[in-house]
Amino acid sequence: MSSFREIAVPLWSSGLMIVATCLAFLAAGPIFETGLERALGRQGHRLRSLGLNAEFVSTLIGVWVFLTVALFLWLGVSLQIWPLAIVVCLMMLVAPRWIVALLIRRRERLFRDQMASACFSLGCAVRAGLALPEAITRQSRELPQPLAQEFRIISQAYGRGQPLRRALEEARDKLALEPFSLFVMVLSAALERGGPLDESLARIAGSIFETQRVERKLEIETASGRKSISTLACFPFLFLGGSWFFVPSMINVLFETIWGQWALAAIALLVGVAFVWGNAILNRRF
Numbered sequence: 001m002s003s004f005r006e007i008a009v010p011l012w013s014s015g016l017m018i019v020a021t022c023l024a025f026l027a028a029g030p031i032f033e034t035g036l037e038r039a040l041g042r043q044g045h046r047l048r049s050l051g052l053n054a055e056f057v058s059t060l061i062g063v064w065v066f067l068t069v070a071l072f073l074w075l076g077v078s079l080q081i082w083p084l085a086i087v088v089c090l091m092m093l094v095a096p097r098w099i100v101a102l103l104i105r106r107r108e109r110l111f112r113d114q115m116a117s118a119c120f121s122l123g124c125a126v127r128a129g130l131a132l133p134e135a136i137t138r139q140s141r142e143l144p145q146p147l148a149q150e151f152r153i154i155s156q157a158y159g160r161g162q163p164l165r166r167a168l169e170e171a172r173d174k175l176a177l178e179p180f181s182l183f184v185m186v187l188s189a190a191l192e193r194g195g196p197l198d199e200s201l202a203r204i205a206g207s208i209f210e211t212q213r214v215e216r217k218l219e220i221e222t223a224s225g226r227k228s229i230s231t232l233a234c235f236p237f238l239f240l241g242g243s244w245f246f247v248p249s250m251i252n253v254l255f256e257t258i259w260g261q262w263a264l265a266a267i268a269l270l271v272g273v274a275f276v277w278g279n280a281i282l283n284r285r286f
Contacts, residue, residue, distance in 0.1 A: 082261070116208035153167075154171055169188070
């Protein structure tokens with residue numbers, strides 16, 4: 001009976017804490033959503049400008065925060081591992097901003113990659129005799145997403161009577177990407193003064209292709225470094241798990257004593273900081 005109580009009481013208390021956390025999040029839903037929107041700040045605006053579903057990302061972050069709070073209560077209240085609970089949950093709360101920044105970088109890169117083929121195709125359409133608005137409308141049907149959506153917005157704005165130059169400038173201000181800004185500058189100059197638009201678009205496409213080549217080269221050169229960072233970040237935890245199979249009493253001391261818990265928390269914090277710092281160094285562009 002005593003052994004059953006030893007197992008049932010922690011499980012029952014953990015379940016009650018999870019239920020209480022769910023009820024608290026449901027009760028404070030609007031306040032939580034407002035706080036989450038403010039926490040995202042510029043990142044949320046950037047997600048929307050790049051055509052990503054910011055509301056869905058906010059929902060996922062809300063679920064992540066809920067799981068973080070539940071984990072904090074489980075580690076701290078049920079297992080009484082407060083140092084590890086504090087450090088691990090603080091790292092989990094910081095992680096969403098890093099993940100959202102990664103999503104934004106990948107989306108921006110996708111736009112840059114698609115801009116090269118878009119400039120080349122648009123130049124071919126203009127060379128074939130199509131007017132610039134007609135060429136943009138055609139590209140909005142042929143280009144892949146998400147760039148096709150931006151071309152479609154420009155085409156629809158022009159169809160509603162808005163000047164083409166203004167529609168291009170609005171798209172430029174929304175995306176805030178260097179290749180697209182250069183693209184709009186060339187089109188605006190062609191609309192204002194004329195000139196060989198197809199040749200200018202071909203030069204832009206060549207410049208973007210060269211930038212892509214350099215980025216791919218940098219990725220290849222830093223791939224081994226990224227793999228080493230991930231391996232080194234996982235090694236302390238793999239070593240800890242492997243040691244538990246051979247000397248469980250020594251590993252149990254780390255979780256049962258306050259100094260052992262602080263040692264584990266310090267290790268987790270150092271590994272997390274080193275992982276983020278290493279990736280930040282590899283992501284730098286000189």
